[in-house]
Amino acid sequence: MLEQDLKTYLGLGRSLWSTPEASFTPMLDAIAGASVATQDGAVLIERASTALLTRSLVAGIEATADRVAEPFFRLSPDERVLLVGLHHGRWSYSRMSRILGTDVAASLQDMPRLAWKARMHLASQIPGLNYPTGSARNGMSCPDYDPEDPWTQRFLDEELSQRERLFLQTHVQGCSACQKALNSCRNLYYAVEKWIPTVAEYGRDQQMMKRLKTAARQVRHLYHPHEMTLGQALVTFTLRPETLTALGVGACLVYILSRFH
Numbered sequence: 519m520l521e522q523d524l525k526t527y528l529g530l531g532r533s534l535w536s537t538p539e540a541s542f543t544p545m546l547d548a549i550a551g552a553s554v555a556t557q558d559g560a561v562l563i564e565r566a567s568t569a570l571l572t573r574s575l576v577a578g579i580e581a582t583a584d585r586v587a588e589p590f591f592r593l594s595p596d597e598r599v600l601l602v603g604l605h606h607g608r609w610s611y612s613r614m615s616r617i618l619g620t621d622v623a624a625s626l627q628d629m630p631r632l633a634w635k636a637r638m639h640l641a642s643q644i645p646g647l648n649y650p651t652g653s654a655r656n657g658m659s660c661p662d663y664d665p666e667d668p669w670t671q672r673f674l675d676e677e678l679s680q681r682e683r684l685f686l687q688t689h690v691q692g693c694s695a696c697q698k699a700l701n702s703c704r705n706l707y708y709a710v711e712k713w714i715p716t717v718a719e720y721g722r723d724q725q726m727m728k729r730l731k732t733a734a735r736q737v738r739h740l741y742h743p744h745e746m747t748l749g750q751a752l753v754t755f756t757l758r759p760e761t762l763t764a765l766g767v768g769a770c771l772v773y774i775l776s777r778f779h
């Protein structure tokens with residue numbers, strides 16, 4: 519399991535519940551449940567994220583009632599999960615569509631539109647931010663600007679093919695209108711990022727990540743003990759209460775016997 523994925527997963531919890539503490543048990547349950555079915559770290563995070571989102575939908579408005587005054591928490595749970603995945607995890611549109619439970623084939627249309635709508639909503643709450651617009655087509659080579667799914671957003675979300683990206687990089691160097699459109703979208707991108715709940719690289723957040731990882735591993739071993747290495751099996755064995763009792767009794771006996779020799 520990648521650290522960045524786990525960190526993003528922690529960010530999803532932060533975006534779906536008002537406090538880190540309230541989000542932790544649902545995150546623990548979701549990751550433990552998902553680990554029963556797969557040991558592929560990437561798939562595990564996706565399934566746990568879907569389960570987490572579903573659980574927050576069941577919890578309803580209660581989950582974030584304390585923070586509803588903040589613009590980010592007025593987005594729908596889908597939109598919040600999407601923005602955390604895109605900004606913190608650099609997760610792709612197709613991965614986000616799997617997590618949100620939509621059809622992958624539709625992801626190229628649905629994900630950028632949903633992301634743009636969410637970003638536009640946040641932009642409207644940021645004083646002084648210029649509303650991102652496209653360029654009027656100055657030349658024949660200017661890319662089409664779809665106001666609901668602009669190329670500037672796909673560029674920043676890294677959702678373009680290498681060829682498209684190269685074309686646009688070259689184009690904006692010679693076209694001030696498209697350069698301006700890209701810059702205004704970039705400003706929006708970083709302004710929106712400041713609203714998204716963060717996860718620290720240290721302290722409590724690191725402890726939470728460790729506990730999530732351990733829970734996933736332990737549940738996996740519980741259901742699939744044959745996957746354990748000898749070392750892991752011995753650690754698991756020695757941590758069992760009855761083993762610890764037996765070891766304690768054994769140590770006492772050794773001590774007592776040594777006193778009589």
Ligand SMILES: [Zn+2]
Nearest residue numbers: 660661693696
């Ligand atoms: Zn242009």
